[in-house]
Amino acid sequence: MTTVLVLNGPNLSRLGSREPDVYGSQDLEALRAVLTSDAGKEATIELRQTDDEGQMIGWMHEAVDSGTPVILNPAAFTHYSYGLRDAAALVTKAGIPLIEVHISNPHARETFRHTSVISGIATGVIAGFGFDSYRLALRAIIGLN
Numbered sequence: 001m002t003t004v005l006v007l008n009g010p011n012l013s014r015l016g017s018r019e020p021d022v023y024g025s026q027d028l029e030a031l032r033a034v035l036t037s038d039a040g041k042e043a044t045i046e047l048r049q050t051d052d053e054g055q056m057i058g059w060m061h062e063a064v065d066s067g068t069p070v071i072l073n074p075a076a077f078t079h080y081s082y083g084l085r086d087a088a089a090l091v092t093k094a095g096i097p098l099i100e101v102h103i104s105n106p107h108a109r110e111t112f113r114h115t116s117v118i119s120g121i122a123t124g125v126i127a128g129f130g131f132d133s134y135r136l137a138l139r140a141i142i143g144l145n
């Protein structure tokens with residue numbers, strides 16, 4: 001069975017209580033449950049969260065070495081982390097899908113959120129659909145396999 005890494009960046013551990021008007025009232029465990037249910041027998045969901053840029057970069061290296069597709073919500077790293085961009089580029093340059101997702105639509109928010117340093121190297125980008133952004137990305141990844 002294919003494993004899919006679902007990697008979440010800084011402050012996403014606070015989902016459920018963090019700005020519920022923007023991010024909804026469900027937490028990461030609820031996200032894990034819905035993705036695991038959607039994946040059924042087609043994929044194993046490995047969902048992780050970190051506030052640490054170095055750890056996230058290490059997970060990109062792990063995806064390259066294991067050939068594992070990635071659903072990535074880079075959170076605030078989206079807007080400034082060239083280190084994460086370079087690491088994520090290793091994934092897609094190896095021919096492994098990496099889909100950038102956002103719960104909110106960053107383009108409808110503050111100006112600093114309009115720039116993503118990740119999108120240019122991602123396989124695709126899905127934003128603005130709440131947790132359904134991840135579910136759509138999972139469908140895309142399963143379809144790409």
Ligand code: DQA
Nearest residue numbers: 074075076102103104106113
């Ligand atoms: C986010 C959008 C980012 O701008 C923000 O820094 C986040 C979450 C989203 O999922 O909508 O932490 O990636």
